[in-house]
Amino acid sequence: MRFIALAVILCAGYFCSTAFAHPRGDWTKLIITRHWPQTFCSVEQCTTNLSYWTLHGLWPNTGMRCNTSWHFNVSLIEDLIPEMEKYWPDLLAPTSPKFWQYEWTKHGTCAAKADSLNSQHKYFSKALELNLKYDLNSVLKNNNIVPSEEYYTLDQVETAITGFFGVKSKIQCVHSGKVQTLGQIELCVDRDFQLIDCEKSSKEIWSNDIPAVLVSSQSDLSVCDHSVPVYYPPVPSRS
Ligand SMILES: *[C@@H]1O[C@H](CO)[C@@H](O)[C@H](O)[C@H]1NC(C)=O
Ligand SMILES: *[C@@H]1O[C@H](CO)[C@@H](O)[C@H](O)[C@H]1NC(C)=O
Numbered sequence: 001m002r003f004i005a006l007a008v009i010l011c012a013g014y015f016c017s018t019a020f021a022h023p024r025g026d027w028t029k030l031i032i033t034r035h036w037p038q039t040f041c042s043v044e045q046c047t048t049n050l051s052y053w054t055l056h057g058l059w060p061n062t063g064m065r066c067n068t069s070w071h072f073n074v075s076l077i078e079d080l081i082p083e084m085e086k087y088w089p090d091l092l093a094p095t096s097p098k099f100w101q102y103e104w105t106k107h108g109t110c111a112a113k114a115d116s117l118n119s120q121h122k123y124f125s126k127a128l129e130l131n132l133k134y135d136l137n138s139v140l141k142n143n144n145i146v147p148s149e150e151y152y153t154l155d156q157v158e159t160a161i162t163g164f165f166g167v168k169s170k171i172q173c174v175h176s177g178k179v180q181t182l183g184q185i186e187l188c189v190d191r192d193f194q195l196i197d198c199e200k201s202s203k204e205i206w207s208n209d210i211p212a213v214l215v216s217s218q219s220d221l222s223v224c225d226h227s228v229p230v231y232y233p234p235v236p237s238r239s
């Protein structure tokens with residue numbers, strides 16, 4: 001009996017302390033998601049000549065559409081627009097703020113439960129800051145992982161990322177038979193914006209989160225396979 005009572009107390013204490021650290025429903029992790037524009041536009045209705053990884057989103061690990069009455073207002077991030085257009089472009093509709101609006105409503109309103117991100121300006125500027133701080137483009141390039149007609153192994157890509165950042169990322173591909181095309185890379189940070197491992201759990205339901213209202217085929221991305229060559233498509237040369 002005593003052992004059981006002790007276990008109950010310890011257990012309650014544990015949940016109690018974690019509950020204080022992160023009130024129920026609050027996120028513990030943010031997923032910085034970048035996608036490769038050439039791959040995105042090979043699946044979706046778009047063309048792009050961008051040859052750098054662009055932001056797809058900054059997603060808390062829990063919660064979705066946490067406050068639908070908190071409307072996106074582009075004038076609140078007016079000073080960020082040039083950077084937003086460069087680093088977080090809507091590849092489907094480059095002149096529209098729709099993508100940002102979608103990401104704000106679905107994920108930003110949940111991220112905003114943390115004081116550090118509790119405004120639209122804080123949320124979007126933090127995403128831009130993290131994108132540059134954890135600079136995927138340079139890390140890949142510096143490890144000679146460049147867009148090419150030659151294939152890579154997933155190990156090479158993983159080693160480049162893990163070797164530099166020191167944490168596990170989640171690397172997703174578009175699968176098509178004997179080849180897989182590099183599509184999306186997630187890096188994760190904790191509430192202090194320090195890098196931590198991303199889980200590779202299939203339960204992370206937003207891993208394929210391309211706005212359903214904007215695109216058709218959202219099931220195309222999934223975690224890359226170690227046994228299949230990886231294609232990292234270059235910008236098509238113009239004819
Ligand atoms: C990419 O496309 C844009 C708009 O179509 C154009 O202004 C720009 O010069 C192009 N850049 C390159 C490197 O081809
Ligand atoms: C939702 O957002 C609105 C607008 O910013 C705000 O007034 C309201 O308090 C928020 N609701 C919750 C539950 O946070």
Ligand SMILES: *[C@@H]1O[C@H](CO)[C@@H](O)[C@H](O)[C@H]1NC(C)=O
Nearest residue numbers: 071072073074075076077078
């Ligand atoms: C958007 O924000 C601006 C600047 O704060 C404000 O003047 C405007 O009324 C807001 N628009 C809407 C639709 O809430």
